Amino acid sequence: MKKILGLDLGTNSIGWALIEDGKRIVDIGVRIFPEGVNRDKLGTEVSKNAERRIKRAARRLYYRRRMRKTRLANSLMLLGMFPKIENLEVELQKIVLPKELCDFFSINPYACRAKAYRGEKLTPTELGRVFYQFSQRRGYKGNLQSEDSEESVIYSGKPEEDKIGINEMEQKAKEFGTIGNYLASLNPHEQRLRNRYTTRSMYIDEFNVIWKNQETFYPETLTESLKKEIGDA
DSSP states (O other): OOEEEEEEEOSSEEEEEEEETTTEEEEEEEEEOOOSEEEOTTOOEEETTHHHHHHHHHHHHHHHHHHHHHHHHHHHHHTTSSOOOTTHHHHHTSSSOOHHHHHHHTSOHHHHHHHHHTTOOOOHHHHHHHHHHHHHOOOBOSOOSSGGGGGSHHHHEEGGGTEEOHHHHHHHHHHHSSHHHHHHTSOTTTSOSSSBOOBHHHHHHHHHHHHHHHTTTOTTTSOHHHHHHHHHO
């Protein structure tokens, strides 16, 4: 008694049939299985792991940002530039912050950045507030994807959404000396201080200017080794 198994292999299914003596069908069926990918609204294939991978990357980014800011805050705390808080990492995650942190974050960092640019002396707390904001607003690092990056949205901005591009911010940085000095000149009730694309180099340049101006007031504190430590953070 001769039996033959026939298979029909498709992308989403396997059809089969078992035939006996070349005449009688013993059994027949099909097994349909889901695609190995999802599809978006346009029908484009998207990996099933894509969403999980994106969320995992976001968690890593959030964790690294939190660790960077906590590390910087601890360094500033030793220098008297940040409120002395026990369990700082825990306190920073709370919805209601301790009064010391509320007072610290109520300091206008843009006014302090403009003051430092003009060469005026900042208090240790004001200087710490500036450095802490730099750890929050670090700007875009690196080149964009292609040679025509100058024409990309991040460089040209989105006028319809009131987003200012890097090209305009670079001009303002040259005109005012630093982007901090420029932002301090704006009225926040008339123009948004956020929604502006910036580069990492803009913040590095301003950091160097502020450090140079303030180290004349704090020569024993603002050392080269500390500059590297805070700059890395």
